[in-house]
Amino acid sequence: MNELIFFVNKGLVGGLVIGSIYALGAVGVTLIFGILRFAHFAHGDVMTAGAFFAYALAALLTAFGFSAPLPLAILLLPVVMAATAVFAIGIDRVFYEPLRARGARPVVLVMASIGVTLMLQGLIRLIGGTGARDMYLNAPKAIYRIPTGFRDIVITQPQVILIALTIASVVALHLFLTRSRLGKAMRAVSDNPDLARVTGISLKTVTKATWIIGGSLAALAGTMLAMDVTLKPDLAYNILLPIFAATILGGIGQPYGAVAGGYLVGLSETLAVFNFSVLLRPLQPILPASWEIPANLSFVPTEYRLVVPFFILVVVLIYRPTGIFKGRVF
Amino acid sequence: MSLISLSQVEAGYGGASILNGVDLELNAGEIGVIVGPNGAGKSTMLKAMFGLVKISQGTVIFDGEDITNLAPENLSRRGIAFVPQENNVFRTLTVHENLEMGAYVRRDDYSALLDRVYDIFPPLKAKRNQPAGELSGGQRQMVAVGRALMIEPRLILLDEPTAGLSPLFMSEIFDRILAINATGVTVAMVEQNARQALAIAHKGFVLAQGRNRFTDSGSALLADPEVAKSFLGG
Numbered sequence: 001m002n003e004l005i006f007f008v009n010k011g012l013v014g015g016l017v018i019g020s021i022y023a024l025g026a027v028g029v030t031l032i033f034g035i036l037r038f039a040h041f042a043h044g045d046v047m048t049a050g051a052f053f054a055y056a057l058a059a060l061l062t063a064f065g066f067s068a069p070l071p072l073a074i075l076l077l078p079v080v081m082a083a084t085a086v087f088a089i090g091i092d093r094v095f096y097e098p099l100r101a102r103g104a105r106p107v108v109l110v111m112a113s114i115g116v117t118l119m120l121q122g123l124i125r126l127i128g129g130t131g132a133r134d135m136y137l138n139a140p141k142a143i144y145r146i147p148t149g150f151r152d153i154v155i156t157q158p159q160v161i162l163i164a165l166t167i168a169s170v171v172a173l174h175l176f177l178t179r180s181r182l183g184k185a186m187r188a189v190s191d192n193p194d195l196a197r198v199t200g201i202s203l204k205t206v207t208k209a210t211w212i213i214g215g216s217l218a219a220l221a222g223t224m225l226a227m228d229v230t231l232k233p234d235l236a237y238n239i240l241l242p243i244f245a246a247t248i249l250g251g252i253g254q255p256y257g258a259v260a261g262g263y264l265v266g267l268s269e270t271l272a273v274f275n276f277s278v279l280l281r282p283l284q285p286i287l288p289a290s291w292e293i294p295a296n297l298s299f300v301p302t303e304y305r306l307v308v309p310f311f312i313l314v315v316v317l318i319y320r321p322t323g324i325f326k327g328r329v330f
Numbered sequence: 331m332s333l334i335s336l337s338q339v340e341a342g343y344g345g346a347s348i349l350n351g352v353d354l355e356l357n358a359g360e361i362g363v364i365v366g367p368n369g370a371g372k373s374t375m376l377k378a379m380f381g382l383v384k385i386s387q388g389t390v391i392f393d394g395e396d397i398t399n400l401a402p403e404n405l406s407r408r409g410i411a412f413v414p415q416e417n418n419v420f421r422t423l424t425v426h427e428n429l430e431m432g433a434y435v436r437r438d439d440y441s442a443l444l445d446r447v448y449d450i451f452p453p454l455k456a457k458r459n460q461p462a463g464e465l466s467g468g469q470r471q472m473v474a475v476g477r478a479l480m481i482e483p484r485l486i487l488l489d490e491p492t493a494g495l496s497p498l499f500m501s502e503i504f505d506r507i508l509a510i511n512a513t514g515v516t517v518a519m520v521e522q523n524a525r526q527a528l529a530i531a532h533k534g535f536v537l538a539q540g541r542n543r544f545t546d547s548g549s550a551l552l553a554d555p556e557v558a559k560s561f562l563g564g
Binding site: 181184185187188191192194195196197198199200201202 | 380382402403406407412414417418419420421422423427430431432434435477481
């Protein structure tokens with residue numbers, strides 16, 4: 001039983017946490033792909049930028065003597081999400097919109113977004129330095145221990161908040177896309193841009209809504225990721241590959257697919273590096289003496305964790321390029 | 331006074347000229363049918379009316395105003411609706427959502443209009459919550475025309491509304507077009523099935539190589555032996 005709870009703590013909670021981050025990132029990537037038709041490689045850095053906004057605002061308020069029972073970065077989330085949404089719209093205005101206006105092909109926008117990535121990384125290091133920072137300025141990271149009679153289930157406050165906010169965001173996004181006029185218009189543009197145009201749907205409004213959703217969800221993911229680990233300049237750039245794997249696994253242009261893909265990639269990553277010998281060890285007494293359970297029984301060594309999403313990406317692209325939810329194929 | 335008139339319109343894609351000075355004139359409440367061989371510029375003529383092709387020469391007048399080269403969203407607001415030939419529904423949206431998107435530019439309550447569209451196309455009512463991509467070709471065409479009706483257009487432009495449909499569905503669509511026209515909507519359509527289309531047309535326009543070859547009432551064109559020989563397959 002203790003071993004099972006160890007599995008829950010290490011495998012399941014870890015998978016759900018990183019899966020939520022991937023899901024939030026992949027929803028933005030998939031919406032941008034569906035509506036603006038290009039892979040936004042700078043999305044990871046929009047996440048990092050969001051986390052830095054959260055840090056900077058929290059530091060500013062702490063310097064002015066504000067304090068609260070919760071970490072300020074969490075309380076400031078609505079402001080940070082709004083700021084990052086504006087930031088994302090700004091990036092679009094300055095870099096992508098002029099290209100679209102000149103009829104640039106999607107691959108040109110992809111290249112531009114790689115340029116934006118490099119630039120943002122440089123800017124973040126220039127302003128914030130290269131070191132790692134602690135997001136807990138006013139309150140420590142709270143750790144909850146849920147007693148089970150055996151070993152405790154351990155989960156931290158940012159992990160609980162992250163999972164709860166991810167679920168809330170997905171529900172809100174679902175309601176927005178299926179109930180509101182603008183949400184339906186976003187689906188219409190993603191489905192058939194030419195028909196959307198002759199129907200009189202404003203591409204400007206839809207584009208703006210896309211960046212608002214993508215930017216704010218990226219800020220949520222980035223801030224919570226930084227609170228789960230630490231704030232580093234390459235915080236989210238490193239998880240760009242799993243986010244794209246989640247997007248493609250879910251089906252490009254499919255927001256629900258992106259959520260499913262995020263959790264699938266997150267869980268498979270965590271389970272692939274989980275040491276299953278821990279679960280098998282209790283069986284040792286009933287096994288013949290010659291069957292020694294090895295000390296390490298994980299599918300992939302921890303340091304090669306990144307091959308898991310890469311492997312998923314390759315397999316999906318070969319055998320089911322439309323992904324789970326029948327997305328687009330380019 | 332005419333509702334829409336094109337005079338000496340020249341247009342094309344990227345320098346290649348497809349329309350070489352065409353004329354068209356329709357009065358309010360009329361059905362105008364554009365026929366002609368492949369490549370005559372029929373579809374281009376509709377697209378030019380809806381601002382989807384750049385007009386290099388000539389003018390388009392709608393209800394007394396010059397609308398030459400205005401953007402489509404501008405034209406929807408003036409009461410012109412366009413139904414493309416292909417990919418004319420949002421496949422992943424439900425039938426109902428497709429109709430709602432047709433009313434995207436409206437800010438008023440259009441529920442009575444939705445009911446009217448369902449009355450014109452009864453099969454759609456039963457399938458209102460089904461994705462439009464799952465419907466049969468004929469029903470998809472109904473969704474496409476229904477979507478266009480949601481702006482309560484004064485002029486509806488139909489690009490081959492019966493393309494790819496079985497003869498049964500074809501007559502059904504022509505019946506619906508007559509019903510829509512009976513409510514006062516002016517119709518301009520391009521058709522491959524020239525005989526059937528001219529039979530319901532007040533005016534027919536026979537195009538060839540981007541120019542008007544014959545223009546007359548639908549019945550007169552059908553009766554004209556020369557038109558019949560060259561354009562209606564004998």
